[in-house]
Amino acid sequence: MSTPPIPAALIEILRQARHIAVLTGAGISAESGIPTFRAALTGLWSQYRPEELATPAAFRANPALVWQWYSGLRATMRAAQPNPAHYALAAMQRHAPKVTLLTQNIDGLHQRAGSPDVVELHGNIHHMKCSAEHEPVEAWAEGSEEPPPCPRCGAHIRPDIVWFGERLPDAALDRANEAVRTCDVFFSIGTSGEVEPAASFAPRAMGHGATVVVINLDVTTSEARWLYRFHAQAGQLLPELVRAAWPEAAA
Numbered sequence: 585m586s587t588p589p590i591p592a593a594l595i596e597i598l599r600q601a602r603h604i605a606v607l608t609g610a611g612i613s614a615e616s617g618i619p620t621f622r623a624a625l626t627g628l629w630s631q632y633r634p635e636e637l638a639t640p641a642a643f644r645a646n647p648a649l650v651w652q653w654y655s656g657l658r659a660t661m662r663a664a665q666p667n668p669a670h671y672a673l674a675a676m677q678r679h680a681p682k683v684t685l686l687t688q689n690i691d692g693l694h695q696r697a698g699s700p701d702v703v704e705l706h707g708n709i710h711h712m713k714c715s716a717e718h719e720p721v722e723a724w725a726e727g728s729e730e731p732p733p734c735p736r737c738g739a740h741i742r743p744d745i746v747w748f749g750e751r752l753p754d755a756a757l758d759r760a761n762e763a764v765r766t767c768d769v770f771f772s773i774g775t776s777g778e779v780e781p782a783a784s785f786a787p788r789a790m791g792h793g794a795t796v797v798v799i800n801l802d803v804t805t806s807e808a809r810w811l812y813r814f815h816a817q818a819g820q821l822l823p824e825l826v827r828a829a830w831p832e833a834a835a
């Protein structure tokens with residue numbers, strides 16, 4: 585896929601920005617080989633809808649099934665490597681005055697690409713918690729019981745992620761709201777914008793005066809005063825965009 589040109593006006597806006605907020609979704613990890621959320625239930629899992637597995641009720645009804653689905657996904661995510669889009673955002677964080685990186689992803693790839701500070705809105709699949717006490721569980725025996733028991737209370741453990749119908753972590757949401765209010769530029773990258781509250785971050789940021797930049801495969805490339813849309817693969821466009829705005833990042 586050819587990459588759309590990056591308008592000079594946008595490069596100037598990025599160079600002037602004091603605070604850039606970035607929201608990423610499953611599309612940024614697609615080029616690392618992780619299926620996007622809405623394409624994730626393939627093969628054996630194609631008979632389920634995400635809402636049937638990613639809920640507290642599903643876990644209560646069939647904990648082994650939900651555990652096995654997430655174990656497979658965790659193995660895929662552990663084996664994946666960050667791609668040029670993750671590295672480009674880490675470079676942006678090093679070169680722009682302030683970047684708040686918000687992600688809906690649970691794969692940990694931003695951190696592995698060197699991003700020092702990542703706001704995980706939906707948790708992290710590599711972390712576990714007790715399903716009864718909701719306290720973190722550091723060590724568990726994978727492969728014995730499914731799901732393994734909490735070493736403290738014996739209840740099932742579960743991935744420390746946000747399921748449909750659950751609240752986002754307060755601290756992460758506070759940081760997101762602050763970024764939405766105060767950023768000069770808001771990037772929405774690789775997300776379909778179907779799941780709240782993240783879906784309304786970009787329009788809210790625009791309401792506060794930010795320029796919004798959208799990169800995904802659902803939009804048509806277009807350019808307006810406050811809104812730049814790119815139909816592009818993040819792993820191709822973002823490195824170019826970061827090099828154009830911060831040439832020193834290429835060094």
Ligand code: OAD
Nearest residue numbers: 609610611614620621622688774775776800801802817818
């Ligand atoms: P989706 O699977 O809904 O959307 C993926 C988006 O990435 C789509 O807009 C694609 O066009 C775009 N895309 C695919 N490949 C791309 C690429 N190489 N470069 C750029 N964009 C690309 O994933 P999310 O929007 O992240 O939440 O889903 C949001 C939330 O829905 C997930 O975090 C999950 C789910 O419910 C929970 O589980 C709580």
